[in-house]
Amino acid sequence: MSSLPIYEMLAQAFASEGVDSLFNLMGDGNMHWATAMSKIDGMRVYHARHEHCACGMAMGYYSATGKTGVASVTCGPGVTQIATALSTATRARVPLVVFAGESPINAKWYNQQIEQAPIVTATGAHYVRAHSAKLMHEYVREACYVARHERRPTVLGVPYDLQKQPHVGPSDYKTSAAYIPQTGRTPPNPETVALLVEKLSAAQRPIIIAGRGVVSSGAQAAVEELAEASGALLATTLPGRGMFDHNPFSLGVAGGFASQVARDLFAESDLVIAVGASLTYYTVDGGNLFPKAYVAQIDERPLGLRDGMLAAELFVKADAKAGVEAVTRELRQRGAAKNGYRSPKIAQRIAETPVDSAEFSVAPSTFDPRHVIAALDRAIPKDWDMVSGSGHQSYFQTHMRGRKPENFHVLREFGAIGNSISIAMGVAAAKGHGKVVLIEGDGSLIMHIQELETIRRHGLRLLICVLNDGAYGAEIHKLRQDGLDDSGAIFGRPDYESIAKGFGLRGANIKDLGQLPALMKAYDAQGTAEIWNIPISDQVTSPRMRRVMVRGHGVI
Ligand SMILES: Cc1ncc(C[n+]2csc(CCOP(=O)(O)OP(=O)(O)O)c2C)c(N)n1
Numbered sequence: 001m002s003s004l005p006i007y008e009m010l011a012q013a014f015a016s017e018g019v020d021s022l023f024n025l026m027g028d029g030n031m032h033w034a035t036a037m038s039k040i041d042g043m044r045v046y047h048a049r050h051e052h053c054a055c056g057m058a059m060g061y062y063s064a065t066g067k068t069g070v071a072s073v074t075c076g077p078g079v080t081q082i083a084t085a086l087s088t089a090t091r092a093r094v095p096l097v098v099f100a101g102e103s104p105i106n107a108k109w110y111n112q113q114i115e116q117a118p119i120v121t122a123t124g125a126h127y128v129r130a131h132s133a134k135l136m137h138e139y140v141r142e143a144c145y146v147a148r149h150e151r152r153p154t155v156l157g158v159p160y161d162l163q164k165q166p167h168v169g170p171s172d173y174k175t176s177a178a179y180i181p182q183t184g185r186t187p188p189n190p191e192t193v194a195l196l197v198e199k200l201s202a203a204q205r206p207i208i209i210a211g212r213g214v215v216s217s218g219a220q221a222a223v224e225e226l227a228e229a230s231g232a233l234l235a236t237t238l239p240g241r242g243m244f245d246h247n248p249f250s251l252g253v254a255g256g257f258a259s260q261v262a263r264d265l266f267a268e269s270d271l272v273i274a275v276g277a278s279l280t281y282y283t284v285d286g287g288n289l290f291p292k293a294y295v296a297q298i299d300e301r302p303l304g305l306r307d308g309m310l311a312a313e314l315f316v317k318a319d320a321k322a323g324v325e326a327v328t329r330e331l332r333q334r335g336a337a338k339n340g341y342r343s344p345k346i347a348q349r350i351a352e353t354p355v356d357s358a359e360f361s362v363a364p365s366t367f368d369p370r371h372v373i374a375a376l377d378r379a380i381p382k383d384w385d386m387v388s389g390s391g392h393q394s395y396f397q398t399h400m401r402g403r404k405p406e407n408f409h410v411l412r413e414f415g416a417i418g419n420s421i422s423i424a425m426g427v428a429a430a431k432g433h434g435k436v437v438l439i440e441g442d443g444s445l446i447m448h449i450q451e452l453e454t455i456r457r458h459g460l461r462l463l464i465c466v467l468n469d470g471a472y473g474a475e476i477h478k479l480r481q482d483g484l485d486d487s488g489a490i491f492g493r494p495d496y497e498s499i500a501k502g503f504g505l506r507g508a509n510i511k512d513l514g515q516l517p518a519l520m521k522a523y524d525a526q527g528t529a530e531i532w533n534i535p536i537s538d539q540v541t542s543p544r545m546r547r548v549m550v551r552g553h554g555v556i
């Protein structure tokens with residue numbers, strides 16, 4: 001038995017879970033616990049300026065390390081602030097634990113009282129209502145277990161008067177890891193493998209789309225081998241971006257962000273096999289990407305109905321590596337390898353077709369965003385971590401090349417702008433090497449600009465490149481198309497050089513893309529975060545936006 005206050009014991013339980021970083025904003029409900037956390041040996045505590053950003057940092061930490069992110073907010077207004085972050089984490093299946101207080105259970109009245117559970121569960125997150133002093137260990141374990149095992153954000157609500165009472169249970173804590181089933185790789189059912197091999201043998205133009213499941217299962221080489229044996233072209237989901245950039249038969253990303261040549265080749269495909277990819281609305285471009293293809297999926301968690309559509313017609317339920325290797329084995333046993341969709345002509349087409357060759361008139365002193373991305377791709381070393389921002393500009397950065405998906409951080413499933421600065425901060429905190437770039441829109445960045453202060457105070461090192469069209473680009477293009485006044489979405493280009501400097505960081509307004517290599521050297525040579533403010537044209541629309549404009553609807 002221990003006589004520690006409960007908040008101390010709770011902090012020790014989190015430390016036993018292997019937590020080494022906490023992203024926090026204090027109030028009545030969490031300040032005792034957060035302070036106890038900060039006294040634990042080796043614990044790094046980051047204090048953000050907005051609760052949403054504390055959660056965003058924890059999500060970035062997860063994206064960079066694969067470990068559960070831990071954030072903390074106070075009760076009441078601290079919890080209402082994080083509805084967007086929780087929804088984002090739910091959609092992106094991010095294991096996240098948020099320690100929130102709860103209003104005191106023994107008070108007759110408390111101004112910050114609100115029913116937290118419905119707010120949290122409405123986002124899809126799990127809520128643990130920790131009201132029994134005896135069960136505190138169980139609560140922490142449940143929160144960590146659900147976050148990790150279900151890849152779902154979880155909020156732990158502990159009334160703050162209860163936190164100050166002495167802990168009455170046993171002092172030893174059994175971690176959630178002991179409760180997580182270790183089942184090893186799921187092998188495929190040989191019957192479904194045989195069905196898929198039949199389809200693959202008959203296909204003339206197969207394409208394999210690899211998703212995040214391929215990365216987590218270490219199946220990249222196995223997927224390339226299957227593609228070669230079956231004559232399939234290769235593509236990835238957006239989070240899998242860059243996986244096969246070295247392969248001459250790689251089309252880059254599938255979906256609404258696909259290049260022109262990828263779209264053309266997908267349009268003629270007769271078989272698409274998704275591996276470790278859940279075939280979201282975005283990956284299949286709302287059903288428009290491969291209308292002629294028979295679709296099969298190899299996945300641990302096959303979903304028949306995905307985003308309102310039939311995801312696939314044949315499902316091989318398996319770990320990506322085990323499933324793909326079984327299909328390749330069976331295919332080889334059945335006969336010789338075939339060329340399928342592969343030929344020197346196709347490789348040449350892939351290599352030579354520009355991503356998008358549409359022409360626009362670009363106003364003086366602004367840049368074509370496609371040229372900006374090409375210049376950034378040359379200036380930023382390939383091994384850097386890259387965080388993808390939101391808005392219309394995010395299309396362009398998708399086409400940077402030769403960067404591994406392990407270093408690519410994109411958590412945009414909920415479609416909320418304003419998240420990426422804190423996600424990038426979490427990546428920078430976890431990596432600690434300063435080789436992190438956030439490419440972001442001007443409107444998204446300013447939504448949580450206060451976090452530049454957090455960056456400065458904690459000495460976080462990252463490079464922020466703003467593709468600044470002086471507007472909510474996503475909105476102006478749609479409004480213009482519909483013949484409406486766009487002025488409500490135009491703000492003028494913020495002077496991010498001065499903003500950065502005002503927060504004690506470095507900044508540069510880019511006048512010439514030729515400056516970038518020298519600026520890169522200067523960034524490397526010092527220890528402070530930096531913003532490059534790059535004025536882009538508000539006339540250049542992405543192919544994705546142009547299609548949305550033609551169809552007159554769509555999700556962007
Ligand atoms: C929280 C939230 N508010 C509003 C929107 C609507 N929205 C989508 S894109 C966008 C514009 C983002 O502007 P910016 O970051 O400058 O990127 P751009 O589209 O200009 O490239 C807005 C306001 C949203 N998706 N999320």
Ligand SMILES: [Mg+2]
Pocket residue numbers: 391441442443467468469470471472473
């Ligand atoms: Mg903008």
